Amino acid sequence: MDTVLAAPTPTPRPSGGLPSPTTTAGERAAALAAADAVARPTEKMSAHDLHAWFGKAEALKGITLPLLERRVTAIIGPSGCGKSTFVRCLNRMHEVVPGARVAGRVLLDGQDVYASQVNPVRVRRRVGMVFQKPNPFPTMSIRENTLAGLRLGGEKAPDPAGLAEKALRQAALWDEVKDILGRSGSGLSGGQQQRLCIARALALEPEVLLMDEPCSALDPIATARIEELIHGLRERYTIVIVTHNMQQAARVADYTAFFHLGELVEYDRTDVLFTRPSRQRTEDYITGRFG
């Protein structure tokens, strides 16, 4: 593999301690990433020589990539580069598609989620996922949707009302829905539905949150709300976000991985990848020469 990975060793940048209140999200991310260079966070998850197929078509050709704890990692790349397939391999959702196959290792806290004795249901319980298109359950109310993970998993919450409120607050949706919890989730706007899906994932208190182009079906205002939400969630969760929007990656991610044709081309701190990419293909993509 001619990919740049393993420990990103960025040129140390003078980090001025805590970011000042006026810094932008991007600068905050840069400061955080610079601090990571001194004391690198642990790898919450990591992929090692990960291959994935749809039938005979190889969608991932040996990806090795760390996902650092309590950091936002963005996966960017042109359509069909395998970025969605990659995150679906992380929580074993890839194999749900008929004819799909995976080889390689994915570690979650050092445990291989593809080991033979692993129950995929337990992996998905710890690694939550938000999909491209908001998909609240049409037969459930807003409250039931929020708690759907527990109900479908056969778990009993000691305080369902409190848990629903907590999850909806975390997803920044509580104030908008607190009076209509019994109503359908499908009556909400697209952005609200997507935050409901985020609340549904958060109610299970996952350790990792995978977001597969969570804003691509949303308007700019709803997108901004979701991005704001991600900034708040990064303190508690390890987040992986797939996006075809490079500005979005630059805004929300601490680290960015660039995929092309099923390969990992480059992985680095977001600010480094976007300002001083070390590979020609990355530079061509972020400057809009292809993609």
Place this chain on the structure above:
Amino acid sequence: MSAPSSRTHDLAIRRAELAPQRVFQAIGLVALVLPLLLLAFLFGSSLVDAWPRLDWDFLTAFPSRKPALAGILPALVGTTCLMGLTAAIAIPVGLGAALYLEEYARPSRLTMLIELNISTLAGVPSIIYGLLGLEVFARVLGMGRSLLTGACTLALLLLPMVIMASREALRTVPQSLREASYALGADKWRTLRGVVLPMCLPGVLTGVILSLARAIGETAPLITIGALTYVAFLPDSVHSEFTALPIQIFNWVSRPQAGFHVNAAAGIVVLVGLMLLLNGFAIWLRARLQRRVYW
């Protein structure tokens, strides 16, 4: 049409172009109206014939040798019990088969063969099912000419339709919702129970009720398995002998006395009324359940 006087005359309507459209429209209209008229005529003449006998007594009396005293209570009760039992057998078996074929079975030669057979079975004449019921349920399993035999036979007759309707309903549940459920850490069974089944229930129930509405008029299989034609008692258990509306009607029609023909007409009106009631119930149920499925 006026003579072309401006530059727009190219765009004007031309009679020759319209003619074929009109003809097709007319043919379509005739094709629609003709069967409706026939049906209305049939039902109307039955209603006129039946009118003098259609009263509460007719519904609550037992059969009699005197046409004016004869009623359809045993047949009405028999048909109601028969339909209830048939539904109770056909729904779980049909839905289970559909779930297996749609959600669990891997595509293979065997499943293809099964699928092919199910659609073929839907077209098998009902009297064949009657013969099967007579041999398997009445004789081999020793259930005799009971309600249970009748219900099992009719359930068999309905199964292909119930399976096909249920599969159709299962297929309408989008993959994205199943994935959402899996991603929340639900296994296949809980996904089916918590997400898929509630969503496809209106479709399944509609399919079941519509096929029941067809089965309510089935006469041949019931005659084959030996449902009684003269019953002076009500069924008291599933093992009890019984009669059903179409059989009672068939019996009356074949009598020579004119009075029984009036009774037959009245029976037809009751049967059609019951069928319409079932169809109406299906529509109501679907509307109600679909309101719960918020899109």
